[in-house]
Amino acid sequence: DAKTTQPTSMDCAEGRAANLPCNHSTISGNEYVYWYRQIHSQGPQYIIHGLKNNETNEMASLIITEDRKSSTLILPHATLRDTAVYYCIVRLPRNSYSGAGSYQLTFGKGTKLSVIP
Amino acid sequence: GAGVSQSPSNKVTEKGKDVELRCDPISGHTALYWYRQSLGQGLEFLIYFQGNSAPDKSGLPSDRFSAERTGGSVSTLTIQRTQQEDSAVYLCASSQGTSGHNEQFFGPGTRLTVL
Numbered sequence: 001d002a003k004t005t006q007p008t009s010m011d012c013a014e015g016r017a018a019n020l021p022c023n024h025s026t027i028s029g030n031e032y033v034y035w036y037r038q039i040h041s042q043g044p045q046y047i048i049h050g051l052k053n054n055e056t057n058e059m060a061s062l063i064i065t066e067d068r069k070s071s072t073l074i075l076p077h078a079t080l081r082d083t084a085v086y087y088c089i090v091r092l093p094r095n096s097y098s099g100a101g102s103y104q105l106t107f108g109k110g111t112k113l114s115v116i117p
Numbered sequence: 118g119a120g121v122s123q124s125p126s127n128k129v130t131e132k133g134k135d136v137e138l139r140c141d142p143i144s145g146h147t148a149l150y151w152y153r154q155s156l157g158q159g160l161e162f163l164i165y166f167q168g169n170s171a172p173d174k175s176g177l178p179s180d181r182f183s184a185e186r187t188g189g190s191v192s193t194l195t196i197q198r199t200q201q202e203d204s205a206v207y208l209c210a211s212s213q214g215t216s217g218h219n220e221q222f223f224g225p226g227t228r229l230t231v232l
Contacts, residue, residue, distance in 0.1 A: 034219055043121075043208045043223030044160070091219045104150070104162035104176070105210075105221060 004088045009112040012082075018075040020111050022088030025069045031090045033064060035073045036107065039084040044107070047073065047086075078115045085110040119143075121224035123209050129230045130199055138194040138227045142211030149192050150212075150221060151184055153205040160208070166192060167214060199231045 005023040012018040024033065034049040048055055048062045050071070055062045061074040075082055087110040122141040130136050142149050151163040162176040166186045177183070181199075186192040196203055206228050210221040 032219065043210070043226050044221075046220050046222060049219065104152075104165070105160060105219075107159050 004090055004108055006086070006088055006108065006111045008109065009114070011114050011116055012075075012078045014080060014115050014117050015077055018078040018082065018113055018115070020073040020075075020086050020088075020113065021070065022073070023070045024088070024090045027068050027090050031092055033062065033068075033071050034089045034091055035060070035062065036087045036089070036105070037082075037084040038087070038107075038110075039081070044087070044105075078113075080115050080117065083113060083115045085112050121209055121211055121222055123207075123224040123227050125227060126225065127228045127230075129232065131232050132201060133198055135195065135197045136199055136229065138196075138207050138209075138229070140192045140194070140209030140224060142190065142192070142209070143222055144190075145213070146211035146222070147189065147214040148212045149186060150210040151192070151194050152208045152210065154208060154226070155205045161205075163194070163207075196229075199229075201231045204229055204231045 003026060010020065032049050032051050035047040036044045037047055038044045048057055048060050050062045050064050052064060054064065062071060063074065064071045073086060087107040089107065121143055124139045128136055147168045149166040152160045153163060154160055164177055164184045165173040168189060181197045184192060184194045194207060206226040208223055208226045210223045212221045
């Protein structure tokens with residue numbers, strides 16, 4: 001899996017857009033970008049994923065640069081409940097794994113997002 | 118159900134006792150994963166079930182740990198003769214089989230404290 005780099009922490013005012021960057025300069029052509037978050041004392045939560053095109057769902061938008069070396073997760077109207085650690089991971093297509101343990105998710109340090117009232 | 122559920126939410130036990138942790142995956146999800154997470158640490162993979170295939174137990178830290186999945190749905194993780202280093206949050210996740218390895222849906226976890 002390609003290595004990702006994220007800022008350690010970020011603050012965002014409640015109601016404003018939260019833009020969380022992720023660098024993945026060694027991403028290969030068929031690797032996807034996935035985002036998860038983990039709210040304190042809860043299990044990780046899948047947010048969104050993409051390959052080349054920008055993606056949007058009910059939770060967030062994902063903007064991937066044309067060279068695919070970086071991406072930004074956008075929470076359009078951050079609420080206090082969005083305070084969490086956000087993880088960016090890069091993975092091969094979902095059915096490309098084989099062998100023991102290759103499907104396990106591995107998170108880096110992530111970005112601790114604090115939404116401020 | 119709407120999501121992955123786990124029980125109990127909290128378990129405090131004495132060293133040397135056995136514990137059982139339960140996971141109810143999302144209906145229709147054929148893949149089920151157990152992880153554990155120590156305070157401030159990342160996810161540690163424990164075991165993976167896929168349909169009727171033999172489980173991948175490569176992440177189990179010792180033979181005190183075992184898991185089973187009955188009827189392709191509910192799973193139970195058993196820890197025998199618990200030790201203090203077993204204290205952690207035990208997380209269960211499920212996905213839509215091999216097509217969903219990267220989109221795993223997690224339960225709230227069971228916080229295990231071994232005194």
